[in-house]
Amino acid sequence: MNYNIINSKSKTFIAFCFSFLIGVVIASIFKFNFDYVVWGFVFVILIGLLVAFRKSKSKVFIFVNVLLIILGICRYNFALPNDNEKYISHYNGNKFKFVGYISTEPDVRIVDIRYVVQSDDLKGKVYFKSTLYPRYDYGDRVEIECDLVTPEAFDDFRYDMYLANMGVFSLCVNPYVSRLDGYGGSIFFREIMKYKNIFAGQINKLWHEPYASFMAGLLYGYRGGLGDLQEHFNRTGITHIVAISGYNISIISIMLITIFVRLWIPRKKAFWIIIFCIFLFVIFAGASGSVVRAGIMGSIVLLSKYLGRKNRMANTIIFTAVLMTIYNPFVLVWDIGFQLSFLATIGLVYLLPILEDKFKKFPNLFSIKTLFLSTISAIILTFPLTLYQFGRFSIVAPVVNILVLWLIPFIMLFGFISVLLSFLFYPIGQMFAWLTFLGLKYITFITVWFSTFEYSSVEFQVPLFFIFVIYFVIFFIIYKLKK
Incomplete structure (x- = not known):
């Protein structure tokens, strides 16, 4: 012992x-x-x-x-449903009619919309796909008649556990949906969604596709409408910029606190300003489980930079993992976003200070060094898992991230200002939108140009045992370098 x-x-x-x-x-x-x-x-x-x-x-x-x-x-x-008449999953394999309400923000894609419905009378949620129109919003009460099916894994993808993360254990096939009077769910969340939809409509007026979806992805994590641009993001390793992730928020937070300190804003004030901004961002983005997790991960990284001490951060990180797992036990093994967020956070908390010390002689002009080292720290910790889960590793990711990430906070800021000003006086908002469009165009150009390289990303499968060996070596090196 x-x-x-x-x-x-x-x-x-x-x-x-x-x-x-x-x-x-x-x-x-x-x-x-x-x-x-x-x-x-x-x-x-x-x-x-x-x-x-x-x-x-x-x-x-x-x-x-x-x-x-x-x-x-x-x-x-x-967390698993019981097989009795109180759970809607008990009726899987049968044609079933039930009444419920849209319990999460609808997932709008290019060709369809995905909904999650919470039953009024039974425990459990149901997932179904529908056409783009008619559309239903969060909280809308609906009556659905469909064939209930138990989700199954396919092509090495645990689709059943992907849905379990959302509390879904029933698929609704061939649904017939009728809108009912009244609303369900949280009044607070419903109001957020209402204003968010208004905000999204203004984005679509200021920018055309795919730049409107690109801006929506930056501001609140919207993933639809990118089309071919999504594949270019995947090949160049910058998908995280249009996803609300702990990595994304952490990188932006590190950049902002570095900029604030260089502007002679006290570190303590800068810390609380950014924490408040993260809180507002989480609320505006809908405060879903993944969004809250991203906000917490970003706050942990920011806390490590603020305190400047790493001896207690391990306790904070692991306890955060426990709390999130208690809330939703499916995320630990079956949610790749959860795993990547924690690994990126570990890289930014423990590996980044080591690299900063090794490169302290190099100037940090326009925070480029901080951005580069932050990106490398996150990539080193996440690439083995990414390689195992997706069978792809982007060789150009470090370079592309360096070329585009520095611009993201400014695009987000001016994009947000553009939308707000457009509500007050549309022509002024449009002028700011044009300036922001140049930044979006630059990122798109860099991404598409690098993704066209034949070996911009490499695809190959790696056994799980080898991934554990890689992580053992990485953590061992970090442990030795810390000493």
């Missing part, structure tokens, strides 16, 4: 957090025939052993970790 861990409150806390997460991972990979009586009995026995051996630190440490592993397994299984 390693008494350095037992005698350290910080390391003990991290070990306990990892035990809970391990339990969730075990439950995610292996299916249990969950019997609450048996698990309750095991839990009681462990509690008894914990009390019996309470004077032995090592035995207490072991028992608590085992208890937390069991709790992780239980939390995952509690």
Whole structure:
């Protein structure tokens, strides 16, 4: 037994957090025939052993970790629907009619719209695709008749678990949808969506496609309407700029705090200004699970820059992972965005300071060095997982990120100002929109030009074991360099 861990409150806390997460991972990979009586009995026995051996630190440490592993397994299984008439998934495989409300922001694509509906009378949500018109908004009450189907994995993609992240365990096929009177869901969120739709309409007036969708992606994470530009973003490794991710918010936050400090704004004031901006951004973007997660990850990176100390950041990061997993246990194994956000955050918190120290002799003209090192730190930590999940690695990503990321905060700022001014006096808003368009055009040109290179991205499959080896080497190097 390693008494350095037992005698350290910080390391003990991290070990306990990892035990809970391990339990969730075990439950995610292996299916249990969950019997609450048996698990309750095991839990009681462990509690008894914990009390019996309470004077032995090592035995207490072991028992608590085992208890937390069991709790992780239980939390995952509690999130799964029961097979009884109270759950809508019980009726999968049948034609079914139910009444509910649109429970998330509709996912508008080029050819269709995807909706998630919360049933009024039954537990659980249903996912269905519909035509672009008629459209339904968040909170609209609807009556749906369709064939309920259990989601299944296909082509090595766990589509079932992708939907489980949203609390969905039923697909609605061939839906017949009727709009009903009244509304459901959160009044607050419904008001946000109303103003957001007005804002989106103004964006479509100021810019044409795909630049309107590009601007919407920058300002609030809209992913539809990009067309071929989306593939160019994928090949050059800058998809994150039109996705609300912890990586994206973190990079922008680091750039802003660097700029503020150079403008002689006190670090403390700069910190709180950016935190407030992140909060407003999360609210405006809809405060969905992924958006809140991105805001938290960005705030953690900002906190590490503000405090300048890394000794407690490990506790903060791992505890944040535990809290998010308690809220939604499916994200830990089945949400690639969750995993990439945490890895990018680790890179920006731990690897970035090391690289900054190694390159301290180089000038930081226009914050280009900070941007470059931040990008490299995030890429190093995320590329093995990206390689495993997508079978693709963008060779030109570091260069393209350097060429375009410095411009993103300014495009977001002037894009936001353009929309606000257009409500007051449209011609002035249009003038700012033209200036912003030049920035959008520049990024599009750089992205398309680099993506046309034959080897801009390389596709090949890597076994999972090899990915673990790569991460072991990366973390070992970071640990050694920190010393």
